[in-house]
Amino acid sequence: xxxxxxxxxPAPPKKPLYEASTQFKHWRYSQESLADVRSxxxxxxxxxxxxxxxxxxxxxxxNVSFLNANEEHLLVTFYVTRITQLCGHFRFPEEVEATAAxxxxxxxxxxxxxxxxxxxxxxxxxxxxxxxxNNPISLEAYTHNIPNTSPSDVLDLEFLIAQSLGFEFAVxxxxxxxxxxxxxxxxxxxxxxxxxxxxxxxxVYDTALNHVRASRLTDAEFLYTPSQIALAAFSLTAPExxxxxxxxxxxxxxxxxxxxxSGVLGxxxxxxxxxxxxxxxPETEAVREVDRRLRLCKNPEKVVGSKAYLARKAEEEKKAxxxxxxxxxxxxxxxxxxxxxxxxxxxxxxDYDDDDDDD
Amino acid sequence: MSSxxxxxxxxxxxxxxxxxxxxxxxxxxxxxxxxxxxIYGGGIKDPSGRVTEYFSMEDQCPVCKSDRYLNPxxxxxxxxxxxxxxxxxxxxxxxxxxxGVFRCESCIDRLFTLGPAPCPxxxxxxxxxxxxxxxxxxxxxxxxxxxxxxxxxEFNKRLExxxxxxxxxxxxxxxxxxxxxxxxxxxxxxxxxxxxxxxAANAALTAANIQREEAYALALKEQEDFDRREREARxxxxxxxxxxERLEREREQNELISKLETSGKDAKKLVAKAxxxxxxxxxxxxxxxxxxxxxxxxxxxxxxxxxxxxxKAKTSxxxxxxVPLQDDWYxxxxxxxxxxxxxxxxxxxxxxxxxxxxxxxxxxxEEAWNRAxxxxxxxxxxxxxxxxQTEEPPLSAVDAGGDVIMA
Numbered sequence: 001x002x003x004x005x006x007x008x009x010p011a012p013p014k015k016p017l018y019e020a021s022t023q024f025k026h027w028r029y030s031q032e033s034l035a036d037v038r039s040x041x042x043x044x045x046x047x048x049x050x051x052x053x054x055x056x057x058x059x060x061x062x063n064v065s066f067l068n069a070n071e072e073h074l075l076v077t078f079y080v081t082r083i084t085q086l087c088g089h090f091r092f093p094e095e096v097e098a099t100a101a102x103x104x105x106x107x108x109x110x111x112x113x114x115x116x117x118x119x120x121x122x123x124x125x126x127x128x129x130x131x132x133x134n135n136p137i138s139l140e141a142y143t144h145n146i147p148n149t150s151p152s153d154v155l156d157l158e159f160l161i162a163q164s165l166g167f168e169f170a171v172x173x174x175x176x177x178x179x180x181x182x183x184x185x186x187x188x189x190x191x192x193x194x195x196x197x198x199x200x201x202x203x204v205y206d207t208a209l210n211h212v213r214a215s216r217l218t219d220a221e222f223l224y225t226p227s228q229i230a231l232a233a234f235s236l237t238a239p240e241x242x243x244x245x246x247x248x249x250x251x252x253x254x255x256x257x258x259x260x261x262s263g264v265l266g267x268x269x270x271x272x273x274x275x276x277x278x279x280x281x282p283e284t285e286a287v288r289e290v291d292r293r294l295r296l297c298k299n300p301e302k303v304v305g306s307k308a309y310l311a312r313k314a315e316e317e318k319k320a321x322x323x324x325x326x327x328x329x330x331x332x333x334x335x336x337x338x339x340x341x342x343x344x345x346x347x348x349x350x351d352y353d354d355d356d357d358d359d
Numbered sequence: 360m361s362s363x364x365x366x367x368x369x370x371x372x373x374x375x376x377x378x379x380x381x382x383x384x385x386x387x388x389x390x391x392x393x394x395x396x397x398i399y400g401g402g403i404k405d406p407s408g409r410v411t412e413y414f415s416m417e418d419q420c421p422v423c424k425s426d427r428y429l430n431p432x433x434x435x436x437x438x439x440x441x442x443x444x445x446x447x448x449x450x451x452x453x454x455x456x457x458x459g460v461f462r463c464e465s466c467i468d469r470l471f472t473l474g475p476a477p478c479p480x481x482x483x484x485x486x487x488x489x490x491x492x493x494x495x496x497x498x499x500x501x502x503x504x505x506x507x508x509x510x511x512x513e514f515n516k517r518l519e520x521x522x523x524x525x526x527x528x529x530x531x532x533x534x535x536x537x538x539x540x541x542x543x544x545x546x547x548x549x550x551x552x553x554x555x556x557x558x559a560a561n562a563a564l565t566a567a568n569i570q571r572e573e574a575y576a577l578a579l580k581e582q583e584d585f586d587r588r589e590r591e592a593r594x595x596x597x598x599x600x601x602x603x604e605r606l607e608r609e610r611e612q613n614e615l616i617s618k619l620e621t622s623g624k625d626a627k628k629l630v631a632k633a634x635x636x637x638x639x640x641x642x643x644x645x646x647x648x649x650x651x652x653x654x655x656x657x658x659x660x661x662x663x664x665x666x667x668x669x670x671k672a673k674t675s676x677x678x679x680x681x682v683p684l685q686d687d688w689y690x691x692x693x694x695x696x697x698x699x700x701x702x703x704x705x706x707x708x709x710x711x712x713x714x715x716x717x718x719x720x721x722x723x724x725e726e727a728w729n730r731a732x733x734x735x736x737x738x739x740x741x742x743x744x745x746x747x748q749t750e751e752p753p754l755s756a757v758d759a760g761g762d763v764i765m766a
Contacts, residue, residue: 013689014687014688014689015688015689016688016689016691016737016738017688017689017690017691017733017737018737018738018741019738020686020688024738028744029744030743030744030745030746030747031743031745032745032746032747033744033746033747036747172734172737172738173734176730176731176734177731177734177735177737178735179705179731179734179735180695180728180731180732180733180734180735180736181735183701183703183728183731183732183735184695184732184735202704205704223743223744224741224743225737225738225739225741226734226737226738227734227735227736227737227738227739228738228739228741230735231735231739249694249736249739252693252694253694253740255693256691256693256694257689258689258691258694258736258739258740259740260739260740261740261742263742264739264740267742267743270743
């Protein structure tokens with residue numbers, strides 16, 4: 001082996017782009033872990049709220065029936081459908097709608113509906129989504145078109161939501177992946193494509209898009225990647241074309257760093273069944289029932305005007321006051337931040353500005 | 360000394376018009392007074408060696424309280440104890456000198472004639488000669504300029520004196536730190552000690568650099584002189600040539616006329632011959648001129664010096680380019696092909712948009728397609744997660760009330 005020309009060290013394999021996203025890093029769950037997160041969050045919330053009830057009115061929590069994780073999830077899903085309605089009203093693009101839905105669902109993986117009612121969170125999530133997807137609308141125009149809403153309702157929660165999302169506003173969406181699939185499949189000269197495919201293309205796309213929209217009501221986006229959801233939606237519409245598309249991509253990816261294995265087929269089938277089974281609007285009656293019970297088991301500290309709310313406010317006020325006084329003490333009292341008074345009076349005997357201009 | 364060099368050489372130095380006429384103009388806008396009749400050093404000199412003084416209707420001596428309104432010839436000087444307070448109190452350290460005739464003593468004379476005395480405002484011990492005229496309205500600027508001028512004398516290293524750019528930049532940073540400390544009165548004794556240490560360590564190099572700088576300035580001046588002389592010579596030559604040309608043409612004209620008178624040859628031929636010889640003469644002169652100008656040398660010393668400088672600079676270590684993005688991701692490029700065009704109903708409106716109204720902000724439909732195609736491939740191979748992970752995704756901080764803690 002020749003020594004004079006050392007071969008360059010092999011470059012480390014590049015990581016796929018999707019794995020750089022926060023969606024992959026922080027918002028990817030397994031079926032079990034998702035259920036676990038929700039049930040643990042629910043348990044913790046119920047324990048805290050029960051304690052609060054007891055603290056202000058001992059014995060009052062015994063006959064309150066708290067929501068369980070499934071009921072919370074039902075309520076959130078209902079408000080995802082409300083986002084769709086609002087987006088139709090405002091004529092927002094698909095991007096805004098999908099982003100807002102994702103924000104709302106992600107928010108309730110970190111918070112409980114018993115603290116923050118999804119009705120308000122939904123409005124703020126949608127407003128936040130218009131900004132993060134570059135479709136801004138003025139706050140006045142936004143609240144003006146929604147009855148019984150003031151700008152402060154939207155803005156008060158904005159930071160809380162942004163913080164709960166971990167400020168990770170970028171979302172990879174299935175509808176974009178669907179567009180990509182439709183673009184390539186339209187041009188591939190697949191033998192089985194019917195001659196009038198080009199004409200039916202838009203209808204195929206529309207049907208598949210409806211499946212993608214249905215997938216937003218499910219947990220699919222926490223379990224699978226957007227491209228897989230899009231392919232499943234496409235497969236529900238045109239199974240043969242989807243099959244051929246996937247096979248062509250599989251052969252292409254033989255030598256690439258992201259080899260598409262045969263396991264994808266299983267994933268696609270699972271997503272399909274998720275979309276068909278869970279991708280439906282929750283029944284209004286069930287939601288109404290949950291909402292009625294929520295009114296009783298809300299965290300009393302969050303109900304404006306209640307005893308617990310006032311107590312909490314007073315406590316916060318006291319803390320803030322303490323912090324302020326500590327700050328004043330540390331900077332040294334009585335020191336004017338703009339320096340001492342000038343002890344030099346203005347010396348001129350004549351006011352130059354008050355000139356009679358006779359010269 | 361050089362501050363009144365212009366005066367010694369007999370150059371006319373205009374006194375600021377404001378100093379004599381300001382009695383009647385009661386404007387309160389600042390004027391700039393120019394003077395060189397001072398025994399006080401310092402101040403900022405303009406290229407002609409004059410010191411331009413700051414001058415305003417608001418001036419008032421803080422010691423005796425006389426102001427410009429009552430005494431138009433009031434002149435204020437700045438002591439060395441620049442205060443570090445805000446601008447109004449800086450005015451307090453202004454000192455007054457009366458150059459008028461009706462009062463012989465001024466505050467500075469009165470206080471400091473008998474030797475060093477404490478400043479009446481801050482009681483720092485001052486000397487009479489330490490006062491200097493004020494050039495800038497803001498005394499902070501005055502102070503900074505004085506400090507930087509002082510530092511520039513000591514810290515005159517150049518890029519050639521360092522092995523690489525990094526060292527040079529560190530050195531510049533150091534100098535800047537020292538200047539900042541002195542200007543803002545931070546750790547003044549330590550900083551002064553630093554300057555002394557530097558001075559001792561680099562005395563030889565500093566001296567050499569001063570010499571180099573002088574040599575360079577000299578060479579520059581020589582070059583300028585040379586250029587000027589050359590220009591003058593060329594102009595003189597041109598005048599001479601024109602004169603010669605005129606004389607010759609006259610002579611030829613006369614010759615031609617006399618020939619036409621005396622000889623019996625064809626007049627037309629004679630005229631043509633005369634023209635020919637005239638043309639010949641002109642072309643000969645033109646070629647002569649080009650030879651002359653081609654032979655003219657460039658300022659030889661200066662060129663050599665320049666060359667030496669650039670050669671030295673080239674030997675220094677090249678600066679590494681800064682690469683902002685170090686991560687390298689695989690973007691699924693081999694899994695899809697972006698075609699030049701698609702039969703795509705969504706971008707139809709954009710593609711038909713000839714005026715480019717929809718393409719504001721550099722929108723390119725190819726980019727949108729590219730993103731969609733990439734999105735269709737991204738993560739297609741990933742298997743879903745199974746089971747409970749040992750490492751849960753980090754939950755944001757939640758307080759006892761179940762709220763996310765607001766920072």
